[in-house]
Amino acid sequence: MSLPDGFIEELRTRLSIAQVAGRKVTWDTRKSNIGKGDYWAPCPFHQEKSASFHVDDRKGFYYCFGCHAKGDALTFVRETENVGFMEAVEILAREAGMPVPKQDPVAQKKADRRTILADIMEQALQFYRMQLKTNLATTAREYLEKRGMPLDIQDRFEIGYAADTRAALFQHLTGKGISAADLDEAGLCVKPDDGGSPFDRFRGRIIFPIRDARGRCIAFGGRAMDPNARAKYLNSPETPLFDKGRSLYNHGPAREAAGKTQSLIVAEGYMDVIALAQAGFNHAVAPLGTAITENQLHLMWRIAPEPIIALDGDTAGIRAARRLIDLALPLMEAGKSLRFVVLPEGQDPDDLLKSSGPQAMQDLLDAAQPMVTLLWEREVEGKVFDSPERRAALDTSLRAALSTIKDPSLRTHYTAAIKELRAELFAPKNRRDAPWQPGKGAWGKKTPQAATSGTKLSILGQTAVSDTFRLREALILAAAIRNPKAALVRETALEKSPIAAPDLIKIQSALLASLHLDLSGEDASGRLISAMTDRLGFNPMDHLLTLAPVRIHPHLKPDADPDLIALTLSEELVKHAANKGAEAELREAERDMEGLADEGLTWRIQQASEARAEATKASVNPGGEGSEDRENLSQQLQKLIDDQIWVKKKR
Structure with missing residues (x-):
C-alpha cells in the first residue's frame, strides 16, 4: 500500500521516539539529559549492562554504539515487535491518534506528481537566481545592498528575483517542456478566469525559496520592489507540496543549528531570519x-x-x-x-x-x-x-x-x-x-x-523579609539534597513549601523530579546532585553554597550526621511555613489598616508578630548555649502553624 506523501513525516513529527523506545528500555538517568532530548539505556537489541543505546529525541533517531543498530521510531517498532512496515505504521498511528489512510490505488501516482512538482520548483528557483544577476534586477540588487545583505548571504539563502514582466518564468519553463497545467498546480503561474494566457504569479519581487524539513523547495515568498504594490509580501498558494500552516522558513538549517545552541x-x-543568521544567530x-x-x-x-x-x-x-x-x-x-x-x-x-x-x-x-x-x-x-x-x-x-x-x-x-x-x-x-x-x-x-502611608507602620516594612525568606528556602533545599532519604519522607512538605525565588523554584522542581530515582547506597546525595545537575544544567549545591550561611552551616557539610541534617530540614520547613503564614496575615491586616483600626485588628497584628518571633528566635545551631530541646521546639512550632494563632478568631 502507498501512503500519501507527508503522512510518514507527520507521524514522525507527532511522536517522540524517546516515548516509543521508553516502553522497551530503562533510561540511565545519570547519563541521560532529558531536558536536551538526550537519552541513554542498555540496548534492547543485544545483551548488555552498559548504556550504549542512544536516542536523540529532537532528531528522531536512535543508534547503539555496541551493535550499531540504528533507525527511527518506525524502525524501532519493526525490529522490536517483529512486524512489517505497514503494521508498524498502524501501531504508531494509533498511538499518535492519526487514522491510517485507506488503500488508495492512485496514492503512488499522487506521490509521483509531488516529485514532479518539486523538480519544477527547483527549476524555477534556478531561473530566479539567474534573473538576480541581470540588468532587470538592478533595483533589487541595490535594495539588498542597502539592507546589508552581502553576496555570500544571498547565495546561502538562495535569493532570487522575478522580473516585472508578465510571463518570463512561464515562457522559460514551458520552453523546457513543462506544461501550463503543471505550472499552475505548482503555484508558479496564474490562469486568468477569462481564459487568457497564464501569467507569472511573482513579478517585480525579490524571491525567497521556502524549503521543507527534507530540503525540498516547496514554495516561494516574494517581496515587492514597488512601494505601491497591493501586498508587500506574497507567498505561494496552497499546493500539493505546500501547506503554509505546517511549514517554517529556514526549518532545516535552524534545526541543525539548534542542536548546538x-x-x-x-x-x-x-x-528577520536572514538578518539574525548574518549576525550569527543561525537557529531562527x-x-x-x-x-x-x-x-x-x-x-x-x-x-x-x-x-x-x-x-x-x-x-x-x-x-x-x-x-x-x-x-x-x-x-x-x-x-x-x-x-x-x-x-x-x-x-x-x-x-x-x-x-x-x-x-x-x-x-x-x-x-x-x-x-x-x-x-x-x-x-x-x-x-x-x-x-x-x-x-x-x-x-x-x-x-x-x-x-x-x-x-x-x-x-x-x-x-x-x-x-x-x-x-x-x-x-x-x-x-x-x-x-x-x-x-x-x-x-x-x-x-x-x-507606597502607602501605612507601609511605615507595617511590621513587614521594617525588615528585608525577602532576603530572610530566600536564605531559609536555600537552607531547606540544601538539607534535602544532603539527605535524600529524609527529603523523601518529607516530600509532601517540600512540594507545598512556598518557595518564591525563581532560581530556587527550579532547584525545588528538579529535586522533586529526582527524588524517586534509585538513590540507595552510600553516595545517595552525590547521585541526587548528579541527576539534578543533568536536569538543571548546573550543580544545585554549588548554586546554594554561594550563600554564606548555607556554606558555613555545620549540618549542611557533606560529612554531616544524617540525623542532624534531617532535623535541620524539619525545623527549616516549619519555620518557613510559620513565617509565610504570619506574613500573609500581616498583609491582610495592612489592607484592613486603610480603614479604621479596631481592637480585633490590633490583636491580629500582635499575634502575627508573636508567631514570627517564636518561629525565628531559635538558633539554627543545635547544642548551642541556651538552646532548647530541638524535638520539642519542632513540635511547638508545628502546633503554632496548625493552630494558625495569628488568624482572627470569633471571640
Whole structure:
C-alpha cells in the first residue's frame, strides 16, 4: 500500500521516539539529559549492562554504539515487535491518534506528481537566481545592498528575483517542456478566469525559496520592489507540496543549528531570519505570513523545548504574542513551553542588530520572559481594579485561561505563579487609582514605584523579609539534597513549601523530579546532585553554597550526621511555613489598616508578630548555649502553624 506523501513525516513529527523506545528500555538517568532530548539505556537489541543505546529525541533517531543498530521510531517498532512496515505504521498511528489512510490505488501516482512538482520548483528557483544577476534586477540588487545583505548571504539563502514582466518564468519553463497545467498546480503561474494566457504569479519581487524539513523547495515568498504594490509580501498558494500552516522558513538549517545552541528563535519574517543568521544567530525560523499555528508549534518543539518568540516592538507584534498564548496553553506540557522577547518599539531584529550589534540581541534573548508573565500582563494591563466586581472579573478570566492547561502539574505551577502576582498587585504598596502598568517584563515598560502611608507602620516594612525568606528556602533545599532519604519522607512538605525565588523554584522542581530515582547506597546525595545537575544544567549545591550561611552551616557539610541534617530540614520547613503564614496575615491586616483600626485588628497584628518571633528566635545551631530541646521546639512550632494563632478568631 502507498501512503500519501507527508503522512510518514507527520507521524514522525507527532511522536517522540524517546516515548516509543521508553516502553522497551530503562533510561540511565545519570547519563541521560532529558531536558536536551538526550537519552541513554542498555540496548534492547543485544545483551548488555552498559548504556550504549542512544536516542536523540529532537532528531528522531536512535543508534547503539555496541551493535550499531540504528533507525527511527518506525524502525524501532519493526525490529522490536517483529512486524512489517505497514503494521508498524498502524501501531504508531494509533498511538499518535492519526487514522491510517485507506488503500488508495492512485496514492503512488499522487506521490509521483509531488516529485514532479518539486523538480519544477527547483527549476524555477534556478531561473530566479539567474534573473538576480541581470540588468532587470538592478533595483533589487541595490535594495539588498542597502539592507546589508552581502553576496555570500544571498547565495546561502538562495535569493532570487522575478522580473516585472508578465510571463518570463512561464515562457522559460514551458520552453523546457513543462506544461501550463503543471505550472499552475505548482503555484508558479496564474490562469486568468477569462481564459487568457497564464501569467507569472511573482513579478517585480525579490524571491525567497521556502524549503521543507527534507530540503525540498516547496514554495516561494516574494517581496515587492514597488512601494505601491497591493501586498508587500506574497507567498505561494496552497499546493500539493505546500501547506503554509505546517511549514517554517529556514526549518532545516535552524534545526541543525539548534542542536548546538539548544535554543530556537522564532522571528516574524524572511528578512528577520536572514538578518539574525548574518549576525550569527543561525537557529531562527519564521512562520509564513500567518499567525503561528498548532502544527507549527509542534514543529518548533521538536527542534527546541522552549522556543523564544521574538516579535517586533509594535502593537501588531504585541497583539500576535498575546494571541499565541491562547493557542499554546492547552498544548504545553512539562519541558515544552515558550518564552517571549518584544524588541524596542519601532524596531525589528535587523534594525536592532544594525544599531546596537549582536550582543544587544543576545541580551534580549537572555532576558526572554516566560509565558506566564505575558498572560498576567495581558489580563491586567490598562485596567483598574478598584472594586470587588472588577477583581472578581480578573479572577474569572485568569481561571478560564488556566483551565485550558491540560498538564496537571503545569497547571498547578501556573496557578501558583499567578497567585503570587495577584498578591503583589493587590498588596497595599501596589494599590493605585491609575490603570495597571506592567513591570520590566516582556513589553519593556517601567512600573512606577508606589507606597502607602501605612507601609511605615507595617511590621513587614521594617525588615528585608525577602532576603530572610530566600536564605531559609536555600537552607531547606540544601538539607534535602544532603539527605535524600529524609527529603523523601518529607516530600509532601517540600512540594507545598512556598518557595518564591525563581532560581530556587527550579532547584525545588528538579529535586522533586529526582527524588524517586534509585538513590540507595552510600553516595545517595552525590547521585541526587548528579541527576539534578543533568536536569538543571548546573550543580544545585554549588548554586546554594554561594550563600554564606548555607556554606558555613555545620549540618549542611557533606560529612554531616544524617540525623542532624534531617532535623535541620524539619525545623527549616516549619519555620518557613510559620513565617509565610504570619506574613500573609500581616498583609491582610495592612489592607484592613486603610480603614479604621479596631481592637480585633490590633490583636491580629500582635499575634502575627508573636508567631514570627517564636518561629525565628531559635538558633539554627543545635547544642548551642541556651538552646532548647530541638524535638520539642519542632513540635511547638508545628502546633503554632496548625493552630494558625495569628488568624482572627470569633471571640
